[in-house]
Amino acid sequence: MAGMTVSRPAVPASPEHALAPPTLGHVLEVVQGLWPRELAEPWDAVGPVAGRPEAPVRTVLWALDPVQAVADEAVARGADLVVTHHPLLLRGTSSVAAVGHAAAAKGRLLHTLIEHRIALLAAHTNADAVVGGVSDVLARAVGVTGALSPLTTSAAGTGAEGIGRVGDLPEETDLAAFARAVHAALPATAGGVRVAGDPAQRIRRVAVCGGAGDSLFDAVRASGADVYVTADLRHHPASEARETAASGDGRPALVDVSHWASESLWLEHGARALEAALAERGLGVTTLFSDHRSDPWDFLVGGERADEGSHA
Template sequence: MSRHSTSPAGSAPTLREVLETVEQLWPLRLQEPWDASGLVTGRPERPVRRILFAVDPVAAVVAEAVAAGADLLVTHHPLLLRAVTTVAADGFKGALVHELIENGCALLACHTNADSARDGVSDAVARAAGLGATAALAPHPADPEVGIGRVGDLAEPVTLRSLARRLADAVPATAHGVRVAGDPEALVRRVAVCGGAGDSLFEEVRAAGADVYVTADLRHHPASEAREAASGPRAGGTPYLVDLSHWASEWLWLPVGAAALREALAARGRDVEVRVSALRSDPWDFRIDHPHAQTAGGTA
């Protein structure tokens, strides 16, 4: 039992104990300087019996947590990433803060600290791609063995089409789908990944010698410039690009994070129900494809 434990073995932990456990799994020192991970609402001395994991602290997710009787909502994205001067309930973020507090549900954000930490968001994407051993794509200054993104080699080369299909089968369905840039029949083996928006890491991807880069939220100009650079006389057309939904790429970590926290609390002798939200918080509802759109298989 941890020397920090304040309640009998087998009982619910306090929020303070949960935060101590989270710090061991996803240390706040690993978050990016601009980030706002950490506790948003909640009294540290309150017991925590039910925990819900989700990507986004949106109204539907907060309502789900309250309806489930959750004492703690753990989200990947912070609710208050940018500075605010009020949390009055007449604004949508303030309304969520009030809803959480009035129903005794704490809110904890594990954002870029969970991206960088071992078995974090990009590790989940790497497993979905079929990678085994990986290294950090952008090593963290405090711990070069972890950091943003991962890069590694597949056991055997596969076609770009096969890799994209493998990822499409692994992530939840979204209107975004899976977009791919490159020859669908090209063989790829070295894969770089970054859960969430990763178009700031193209230099690291090229330096790692990746055949393909799997990420999300690829904007037009960074993607276009990456393709132009890849078509140069010495680039060989790589890295190819696989663009996932931002929400779907990060959702892959939720079952992993929930299981890790449940097991770590159990190791402290604490009994907690931990589950993953069933709601899709991807902001897009549907997509209309042009009848002559080009797909990996030809004309749609």
Template sequence: MPRLSEVIAALDALWPPSRAEQWDAVGTVCGDPDAEIRRVLFAVDPVQEIADEAVELGAQLIVTHHPLYLRGTTTVAADHFKGRVVHTLIKNDIALHVAHTNADTADPGVSDALAGALDLRVVRPLVPDPTDPSGRRGLGRVGELDHPETLAEFAERAAKRLPATAQGVRVAGDPAAVVRTVAVSGGSGDSLFDAVRAAGVDAFLTADLRHHPVSEATQQSPLGLVDAAHWATEWPWCELAATQLDEISDRHGWNLRVHVSHTVTDPWSSRFSSPGAPN
């Protein structure tokens, strides 16, 4: 069995911490470098439900996309919900490792997994990494559909292919507009509108779109916007990352058992449509 330090070295090779944004908090949150690792659980959020799932599964390592502590803290006391997660992990000898913005821009990364879930053929990064000579790393992806479809049909594709959430999928733009090229970005993406317009795509699928950026975007161009739940746009990466670790395990003869959590940790739990609201 590999030790935690060996598994972390492999994960850091996939998603180098040096490529994370300066404001980000990636890497190992807790765990003994010498501990043996047999089972690994991938998830989007390091919340209590995921910690409990890891305990039940008998995992020794959780890898999440979102950080537990994005900002500094002075306590991990168990009377706070994040402290309870830390206590659960340490009491059960479970390590926690985070790959966030370093996984967003990786090749393949979060947006590659999102594009794959939608059956898009990836053409290039939406915002290329200027330090990458291959031109494949960067934020977001630009992709092509295998055949043109309307914006409404593409939104239905997203609703069927992405994990189900209470939010579902929202659309801004003409439902009948023809879509051939699509930009995608897992997680919050309304800061990328300039890059999306410059890419000349027909539609942009992301999450957490706000009123004013969407209003301005729809006034500036006929760009179709598809807004899915944040968790749903990033969950496909868990499957991709688990496959990558499986391949590493096979190559090294580690015999790891790698799992993906299907627990929905999107915080929105219900949705109620107003009578007479647009469909």
């Protein structure tokens, strides 16, 4: 639930201790190679938010969201760098003061990090777009084993990069069983997994988009997907998608999951990629994962099936 902590196993650090610590500048060079800024969406705000390039980075804390609890955790656990998926300053602000304005919470967070000499950087839609990125990890988690293709391709990429992924399950299943598998594969959240479609509908081809994905319905339909797994589906886009499906062959069914859950699985993959790329340079860090669950919802009331009652 939001704000609760969960225990995570300690990451063995012995191999990295034989390697020299990088500077933040080294880390930024490696991050650019792993998740190029050019692959980020034009509206995005990726890269470093705080930190000096010459500062040593011995310990990296990974988290999905840059929230105060994560900043406090970074201080308590001795991190030199916090890497988040979501950017802190995605929406503009004219001040980072810790009081007196609408973005004061962001100001407090930045003050906490800077006062303790902790750097902050974000890998967001650039980490979504790369091969092996957020949606690749989600697709594998929900059972896709075959080749993956992007739903939309990045203009700055080679054709393999882009937002969302589509691929096939090893064998056909029904929507109800698939939805249960999705629920089992993702971290538990208050909102659970919402499903639109006939429970008996046959499922083989799966489209996914980690995070908010209701802008991709045209691409999902073009991909021939039987089901679309994503997060933050709003009423009107989802309703229109259902109407379009009903006028055809009923595809795609919709599986709406927690934004946090759909992306959090990538953190470990991102951390391992960074470790490996640093090791190629003779550099190493100790990796930590945040214990803070930043899914914003605490509990769910109700949750009836749609045919058990309705309200306008």
